[in-house]
Amino acid sequence: MADVNRGNRPLSPHLSIYRPQIQMVSSILTRITGNALIVASVLVVWWLLAAATSPGYFALADGVLTSWFGDLVLTLSVWALWYHFVAGLRHLYWDTGRGFDLPTAERLGWACVGGSVLLTLLTVALV
Amino acid sequence: MAFLTDRKRAQGLGSAKEGTHHFWSMTVSSIALAILIPVFVFTIGPMIGQPHADVVAYLSRPFPAIVAGLTIVVGMLHFKNGATVMIEDYSRDLTRKVLIVGVTLLSYAVAATGLFALARLAL
Numbered sequence: 001m002a003d004v005n006r007g008n009r010p011l012s013p014h015l016s017i018y019r020p021q022i023q024m025v026s027s028i029l030t031r032i033t034g035n036a037l038i039v040a041s042v043l044v045v046w047w048l049l050a051a052a053t054s055p056g057y058f059a060l061a062d063g064v065l066t067s068w069f070g071d072l073v074l075t076l077s078v079w080a081l082w083y084h085f086v087a088g089l090r091h092l093y094w095d096t097g098r099g100f101d102l103p104t105a106e107r108l109g110w111a112c113v114g115g116s117v118l119l120t121l122l123t124v125a126l127v
Numbered sequence: 128m129a130f131l132t133d134r135k136r137a138q139g140l141g142s143a144k145e146g147t148h149h150f151w152s153m154t155v156s157s158i159a160l161a162i163l164i165p166v167f168v169f170t171i172g173p174m175i176g177q178p179h180a181d182v183v184a185y186l187s188r189p190f191p192a193i194v195a196g197l198t199i200v201v202g203m204l205h206f207k208n209g210a211t212v213m214i215e216d217y218s219r220d221l222t223r224k225v226l227i228v229g230v231t232l233l234s235y236a237v238a239a240t241g242l243f244a245l246a247r248l249a250l
Contacts, residue, residue: 034209038233041202045241047175048195051182052247058179066176074175078168085164088157095154127172 022109029112030087033080040077043070078123083116149208156205160198167198186248199241207234 018024043065050061064070090108093099099108170191174182186192210230218226 031209031213034206035213038206038210038237041199041206041237044171044175045199045237045244048186048244048248049240051179051186052244055179058182062176062179081164081168085161089161092154092157092161123168123172127169127175 022106022113026087026090026109026112029083030091033084033087036080037077037084040074040081043073075120075124079116079120082119082123083112086115086119087112149212153205153208156201156208159201160205163194163198163201166194171195171198183248186245189249192245192249196242196245199245200238203234203238203241207231210234 047058047061047065050057065074090099090112093108099105171186171194174185174191177185186195207230211227214223214226214230
């Protein structure tokens with residue numbers, strides 16, 4: 001809390017200065033996917049509410065979710081869900097104090113991208 | 128500013144005694160969701176697009192209903208805590224407070240709506 005140089009300290013480099021690396025991109029994607037999942041959450045809960053209300057209301061919710069736009073939103077959300085899932089596992093692994101050396105961190109970043117795409121394809125094929 | 132001591136400026140800005148609470152609750156809810164999400168996707172997921180009667184019959188069964196209820200409640204608490212961190216990173220002052228309250232109320236509302244729907248389907 002010393003008053004030396006208050007407010008005139010060097011800033012850390014901003015996004016516009018950094019060359020994108022897999023570590024930063026995979027970290028930002030974790031935040032974006034996690035927060036964007038509220039859209040699918042609201043849609044699915046609305047679909048549940050409609051199912052509990054009446055067949056007529058269910059037809060509306062079902063129509064929206066199975067339309068091309070609903071399909072697009074849900075498919076992207078499935079990817080977002082799996083991405084956030086795999087990236088979350090990466091965080092739990094990091095929390096044990098392992099995997100911080102650069103080659104491993106880079107591999108883990110690509111594993112998040114690859115793993116989420118694989119899981120999304122698996123989900124689209126099975127569900 | 129000249130009349131404030133360093134200690135006075137630091138007071139009320141948070142202490143290390145509580146700093147890990149948020150982190151720990153995110154860790155616990157993330158482990159719960161790491162188990163719940165795959166089960167949710169492969170039990171409830173296939174029901175989207177199915178006829179009304181089938182959806183109602185399926186969600187009246189204990190396992191799908193419990194999985195859906197847990198996923199919605201834990202998911203919304205996890206969302207509330209995560210979205211709060213994002214808001215704290217990008218906004219300040221009154222905007223920050225309004226957004227955090229808004230996101231918290233939204234999370235509670237989605238969780239309550241989901242539980243109400245599941246209760247009505249199951250009973």
